[in-house]
Amino acid sequence: MKTHQLDTARARPLRSGFAAKTAAVAALAALSFGTLTATQASIATADDASNAQTGCSYGTDGPNADTLCWIDMSGLNTDEAKSAAGQPMSISLPGGYEMSFVAHLTAGSDQGPRDVVATSLPTYGGAVLGNAFYKNTAGKPALWIPQAQPGEDWNGWVSTITLDNVKVANQAGATNSTYSLVVADAESTDGSGGGGNAEGLRFFSDSSLNQLATAQPAGYSQTCAGGLSGVGTNEVTCLGLPGDKSTSAGAQVLKAKAPSKIGASMKVNANSREAIAFAVQFSTVQVTKDLPKRYDANDNFTVSSSTTDTELGEATTAGSATNATTGRSTLVSDADGDRVTFTEKAASPSVDWSHYQNSWSCTRNGKVIPSSDLTYADDGRSVAAHVGVGDFVDCTVTNTALLGGVSWQKTDADGAALNGSQWSLTASDGSVINVADNGQNDGNPAAGALSVSDLPWGQYTLKETQAPVGYDMTDESKTVTIDAQHLNETFGSITNSRKAGLLSWSKVDGDTSAALGGSEWTLKGPDGTTAPIVDNGQNDRNPADGELQIGGLAWGDYSLVETKAPAGYLLASDPIPVKVDAEHTNIDLKGIANTQALPGLHIEKSSDPASGAKVDPGQVISYAVDVTNTGNTPLTPATISDDLSDVLDNTSYVEGSAQATIAGTAADAPTVDTENRVLSWQGTLQPGESAKLTYQVKVNADANDADRIVNVVTGDGVVPPGTPSVVPNCVPATASETAECTTNHVPSVPAPPAPTPDEPVVPVQPDSPDNSSATPPSNNKLARTGFADGPVELALIAGLLAVTAGAGLTLVKRRRKQS
The missing domain is CATH 2.60.40.10 (Immunoglobulins)
Known part of the structure; x- marks a missing residue:
């Protein structure tokens, strides 16, 4: 684990006079009163870190991270530090303070001194500092024992780092003793190297050392697993556990209040490596202005922090910005802490404090300070809090603009919500706010419920400009007043009536x-x-x-x-x-x-045997009349008349044979009047509908070929009022001459011969001079009248008589029909 070869840090001698002060101011500017500006160090290795000294810097995450400014030791010169006089050093601190001390590098109780190298955090991947806690710390705060060289054998207590004659002074040069120095394990104190030995750290100070934190994040093994002793005394020992193969142990973070001497000895095992880091802990404060909404667009505010005699920080909102913050201001307070006042004031003449409600919230080291621990000014524009050594107190004042709001509902007569209305809201200064339900300037997403917020104080009149679809717009207007006591007003329910339908x-x-x-x-x-x-x-x-x-x-x-x-x-x-x-x-x-009415009626008469055929006495003739409504209007009814005068002279009606159907369905049968010799029928026919009429007659036994069986059918129809009359194809004037309207049959039996006269008729011979004296024939036969034989003459006479008789019979029938 301890394998990195580091660059040797550059020495920085103690600076004095103008040069020292200039460097201090430059370092303070770089930190911006505690805000980090240095480039983040590499997490994986410290080899590439910059050698530039930054004074001290804050890391992120970890206990008290906001108040620990880790001292950049990149100016350490180990050769000078090993000298009896040590190396005088100084660093610039936030808030314009300067820290000075003498750095000594001496041997441990077993060997040494072994060199150390100023290194950025983390020193390696298993260290807590820089990996889990106090991340992103700038500079080189760690003093790390370098990798052993070939042939070296380092074991036991080998190096001691001491910061002696520690002083902190303000810009005027006055010494301050209200601070704490922190020393921490910057590596991993564990059982590295194996065997019966282990690593260790022995912290010491001329002021008692107390635990600031046991930095043991999740995934790290026990801190000081071989033992921790001396907490609360001037010497604290932290030992690793022999044989422990863990390479990621937690870290001890100790603090001493205003020590003049502080340091640590480092123990290694089989050329392992150790590291420590120093931090200075001051108090810091910050105040933030939160302005989510302005009453007047020109309103701006200033916030500041101060002690009784010192202004610490100030910030002002500008333009449309909704917040401003001072950032962290460093405070060197008394040993028992100090009282800091956080204040807000108007930064523009437009501010009217009655238009705002302010509230303060403060935290100390990330925990909320109860309001009972804060002291509020009577006007609420300032608050005071106790700030102890090492505290970070952060206060925020929020100003809420006391803007008003109005609301109303749009309903029908039954109270049901209506969507889609539009309105004008006119302020007392004449300005108009247009409002559309669920649209422009409407703050209520519900249909039929409208609201307008962020209204300055004054009088407002509401009038409907467009009613919901299907409703009549109301001409009613309503007025409310918004002030400090009436910030949220309602116009109530405004009802619309349904618009009557127009067809x-x-x-x-x-x-x-x-x-x-x-x-x-x-x-x-x-x-x-x-x-x-x-x-x-x-x-x-x-x-x-x-x-x-x-x-x-x-x-x-x-x-x-x-x-x-x-x-x-x-x-x-x-x-x-x-x-x-x-x-x-x-x-x-x-x-x-x-559609224009066009009535039509088509009739067609047929028979079996077909019209024109000869029929025998006793034979049945079947008649059919097809009636079709060919128009587009109903016939109510269609009427049919079939003339049977020339049918029943030589036939007889077959009783019960008359039938009718309409569209294939049985209908009222035709009526057959044998006395008046006519068949009649009527029935309603819709457009396109057809009726079929059928009936039968039987040819009389005495019918002969001198007889004719003829019938003629005609029709008509009743149409709706205002409709043209129907013109059927079979009408009385032309039906007998229209093939579709009539049938004709002839009996097949010949007519009987004419009756024989009682005496033969002798033709009278014309007078002839040549024949006047002629002698009658001797056989006494009738004289011939131009025929060769007597029988022929008789036959001609008989034929003439037969024709005469037939003509007479026909004449009788015609006269009977006409009667």
């Missing part, structure tokens, strides 16, 4: 978007009540044709239904949902289109 829409042609007047509507509200709206009539606020508007709607869900379409147009059949709420108070449904 607008237009009625347009579905193809051209042209406005359509004359529609009528019903609006059903959330409570179930309905309101009629008539274009340019009841409840319509918009006077333009085809533009409708209704207002005063409470919040909730509505349903808008068209009850009457513009003339010639279909109804908008689907209800339109409407929601009125905070986000929807002005609702425009835009154009609601209507």
Whole structure:
């Protein structure tokens, strides 16, 4: 562990006169009254440390670190220190003090003297000083026995370092005795080297030595494991434990009050190494001003620390800075300590003390000083604390600006919070603060709850500039006054009423978007009540044709239904949902289109056997009438009339055969009136819907091919009011000539021959001069009338009679039909 070869420190002789004072001032400036400015020494090794002397410096961490200024021994000259006179030395201390002493390096009780080297902390990786405690100490405070040279054999007590004739003087040269000197183990006193021996340190002083601290951080072995004795006397011995192989033992830190002599002997084992370090312990004080917020932007303050006759430190806030500190000021006090006063005062004329509340907090060596141990001035602007030798007293005064604040709530009529309002807050001087809920200048993150802070004293008036969405803005204004007794005021709850809903829409042609007047509507509200709206009539606020508007709607869900379409147009059949709420108070449904009404009815008559076929007596003819609503309006109803006049003359209706279906579902059957010889049907058909009518007739037994079985179907339909009339394809004027509207069958049986006359008809012969005297034939047959044979003549006569009879029968039937 003890393996580092160190550089020999440069000697610094005792300085006197102007040169000594100049050096002291320079060292004081470098320390800035105890604030470290030197470069941090290496943690791993001291070999690369600077030889420049710094007086003394403070480390970080460890017991009383804020009050221990470790003496830089880089000016030690071992050759001079070994002389009988020793080496006179002086160092500059914080606060403008100068310390002087004579350094002696002498032999130990066993050998020596073995040289020492001034070294920075830590001396090596297992030492407490510089690694765990008192880190970042500048300069070379450790006096370390160097690595043994080849052939050397060092064992036992080998070196003694003594600081003799120690004096501390102020800048005027007056000697001061209210300080403490500290001596500490700067290496690791353990059982290094093995065998039955161990390392050791023997501290001595002409003032009793007491423990300042046992520096034993976590991970380090026991301090003085071989024994610790003499604490509280002029000699304290710390021994390592023989055989202990630990290389990281804790360290003893001892102090003596204002000694004139102090030092230590070092014991090594088998060329091991030891080190000590010296520190001077003064009292230090610090005062800090904390100004988190100013009442006036120009307000600034000064803080200071002082004894009865000495100003120790002063600092002033500047600009917008929120704090200022004096830093540590060194105090050399009486042996029993001194009383230090910490004060604040105004540093700018704008300061009004009534606008601030101040509070003091002080610590002594990192622990809070109870308020009962502090003395407060009547105005609270100063506090006094006892500072003992070695104390670090740190006081902070905090000034809290007594600025005011206002708050209020935005609610609806039921007390529910409303978000999104905006406001103006006008001060008595006319300045305006704009406030937006959860936005500009609002200090309350809750919705509907607003607050403004940091308000100077005065009168403030609040007025709403924008209401929450869906609510009417209030014209109410409220005023409060902020002063010392009323710093936090409230405007209370400010209520907004719901904005009534306004519903607008237009009625347009579905193809051209042209406005359509004359529609009528019903609006059903959330409570179930309905309101009629008539274009340019009841409840319509918009006077333009085809533009409708209704207002005063409470919040909730509505349903808008068209009850009457513009003339010639279909109804908008689907209800339109409407929601009125905070986000929807002005609702425009835009154009609601209507389709022009185009009614249509198509009829088609068919039969089995098909129209034009011959039928036999007794055969059944099945008829079907297909009726389709080809338009876009309902037919209520569609009506069908099938003329059976030329059917039932030669057929008979099959009872019960008349049936009807609509869209494949059974419907009311057609009515067959055999007396008036007509089949009638009516039924409602929606657009695109079809009905099928069927019935049967049976051909009479006496029907023959002289008969005709003909029927003609016609139809019509009732359309909604204002809708054009339906024009079916089968109308009375043209149905008989339209193939889709009629059927025709002819019986297959021939008509019977004409009846034979009672006497033959003899044609009258025309007079002929050539034949007037002719003699009748001898066979007495009728004379021929241009035919070759008698039977042929008879056949012609019979045919003529048959045609005449058929024509007469037909005439009778026509007359009967017409009747």
